[in-house]
Amino acid sequence: MRLRALLDTDALGLRLLGGEAELDRAVRGVMTTDLRDPSRYLSGGELVLTGLAWRRDAADSEPFVRILVQAGVAALAAGEAELGEVPEDLVVACARHRLPLFAVHESVAFATITEHVVRQVSGERAGDLAAVVDRHRRMMTSGPAGGGPDVVLDLLGTDLDLRAWVLSPAGRTVAASKVAGPAPAPEVCAKLAAEHLAATRAGRRAPHRVTLAGTVYSLFPVRGGGRDPQGARAARDVRETVLSDWLLAVEADAGDWAEERLDLLYGVTQLIAVERDRRDAARTVRRRLAQEVLELVQSGAAPAEIAARLRVAAPVLLPGLGAAPHWQVVVASVEWADREDGAPDPGRTAQTLLEEVLVDPRATGPEHSDRIAVAQAGGEAVALVPLPAVAGEPDGGGAGVVAEALLEAVREPLSAGLDGDGRITVGVSAAVHSAEGLRGALEEARHARRVAAARPGRVCAAGHQELASHVLLLPFVPDDVRRAFTARLLDPLREYDRRHRAELIPTLEAFLDCDGSWTRCAARLHLHVNTLRYRVGRIEQLTGRDLAKLEDKLDFFLALRMS
CATH class of the missing domain: 1.10.10.2840 (PucR C-terminal helix-turn-helix domain)
Incomplete structure (x- = not known):
């Protein structure tokens, strides 16, 4: 139902205090709360009812409204029973954030409004659509046999005739429907990801509509729920989530869709988010292995001890191929213009980004990203990249990471996500043949990243090839870098x-x-x-x-x- 319909029902006792231009927003549910931070109970599209018990003084209104807007609620309705009237500071805060605000007369119980909204919304979700949603839910929760997000996309194609794909924040195709056919070309996917990141950073309401080469796409964010161990504070910082969340790209214009169809798509994104969380949880083992190797290297452990740990890591990262004969080290750092306590954790953001950019953007599905092991060291991310043996090739067959090629395909979407106040810089070492060379490779990658950081641009990389011999003569170059060069x-x-x-x-x-x-x-x-x-x-x-x-x-x- 639309917000406008609430005003047409006299029995609800609602009076509009602001947001008339937003009255065509859809209401997908209702929630009553007096918590200062109810974000964990919000999924988007709700009419929030509050008795204002959370408000102690005028300064409380702005953060409360900001939390509601970031959670994607449709509107706020404040009761007049507690204070006699809705405070002016709440009216101003809602106007600033374009959140429609209603006053609820003291004679009207919140239960009356809740019952009316639930009755209207549930009535519109009856029939075949409920069956389709239920089929999606069963597919995603039936374990390995469910088939993952690809099956959900197949159902969108067969039941609703929609071509849809799941994309990573860098534009890589994560899942595709057999019904929909192949995903758009990599450059199109990169542009879609860039448009999505730019719209999210700008705070525009989803779905985001984009027209490329005459084709209209609607982009829906896929927001994971359980990935942030630090709770809601970090998850609410769009600078962190925008660079890690997937998106659902649908080849259609959602601007004229009925609310039932929009509800279904938002439900699908929530189901796909479950799969995203599942895959992130599976990365825990690889991250722990990388962290253990990194700590051994940095602490100056014996090469034999490091080699033993590498033998454990190699089968996990290269299943079926045995031990890796060569390794590369890649270091990434994310810097934000705002370095206050409220800024997102740069090490965590860099870790998520590096796990993404190390995957070939032309690759599809989970198996390629399942071979990436990235650890954190302070504010930077450090990746161990195994290079499988190639007969007759001394350095792993030339299949290693090349610094500039690494970021070329993802530069456009990442630049949009960084949006003028962030930078990502990456350094890549040469391949090393044994555990003895890892410490030098780590310092070499870090020094190459510092070379990249000295360049202009939001997304920069440098490799070991750029550490020329004359650079090694400079006094500030670490000894380990010189030894790695030798x-x-x-x-x-x-x-x-x-x-x-x-x-x-x-x-x-x-x-x-x-x-x-x-x-x-x-x-x-x-x-x-x-x-x-x-x-x-x-x-x-x-x-x-x-x-x-x-x-x-x-x-x-x-x-x-x-x-």
Whole structure:
């Protein structure tokens, strides 16, 4: 029912005090409360009835109204029995937040209004629609056999002829309906996510309608209920939830929908939120494994102890593939312009974001995100990325994380979610071959993130390739970063020498000492020039460097001196 209909019923004794322009809002329920913070009992669309017992002075009205607006209530009705009239400060607060406000005459019981609203709303939900909602609920609560959100989307397609998809905040397709067909192209999904994040940050009321290439989409937020262990305070900060909540994208214009259909879609988002909470709970094990490894690395634990913990983590992150031969470290930080106590936890926000952006945006479903392990360290998030072995490739087959490519696909939606007062910066290490290299990889990733933080823009990343040799000469560069640089360049040669007794390291040192002269170097090593050329070619192949280039010669020179 509409708010306007409440004024047309004289028996309710309602008098409008503000919000006439919002009287076409739908009422989906009613709640009576005198709690100072009733948000945990609100799901959106309610008419809230209050006797004003929560109000001690004028300063209480603004936070109370803000809580109601953030919970998405339709209107507030205040009884006049307690104070004789509705206080002016409450009228002003409701007007500021565009929340319709009614005065309830002292002769009218709240039970009368409640009974009227419930009777009207329940009457409109009768018939086949109730059966459809019940089918959705059974599917989502029947355990593994229920099939997850994909089945719910199939029902939307078969029962209501709606094409719909569940998207992550970065625009990745989380769930798609077989009935609806493939999701829109990744760039379209990214734009839909960006529009949703921008609308949410601006406080616009859902569903958000977007037109792209002549197609109209309606976007519904999927808000999880149980993910925040700190309670309602953090959950009410839109800067945190907007960067973590999914959205339901429907290929239709919801602007002219009947209230019954809107009710159904909002019910579907609540059911999908249950699945989101379930998946987040499943991440607990991976987060704990990553946290344990990170604490060992930071505390300077023995490499054997770290390696043992990695052997436990690898099967969880790479099921069926055994131990990971290589690892990368990725560090992310989220900074807000407002650093007061009320700002969201940057470490938690960075953890959620990093878990999302490490998944290929072209990937669909849960299995890819189930291979991400992200820990927290202070205000930053640290990810351990396992690289499966690829035959003949010394660094994990080139399948590792590339800094700029990591954020390219998600830059548009994340920039919209950060909305001018936040930044995300990411640093990526090189692949390391053993537990001994993890500490250096961590410092390398952190230093790369600081390089990214020095750049303009809301979403920035830097990789180990950008830590050039001349940067390593600066006095503030940590020793662990220098050691990681040396190990990355020389370890493939040392390993090759150990297995083949090829003496590549001595050859490299002699070649540099001879200023790249083939004749002088061959004479010093008592080798034929062709043998020397073969060795140098092997050095270049193993390291990916070119000893004809001055910058690569300088890198090798510094690495040898620092080793």
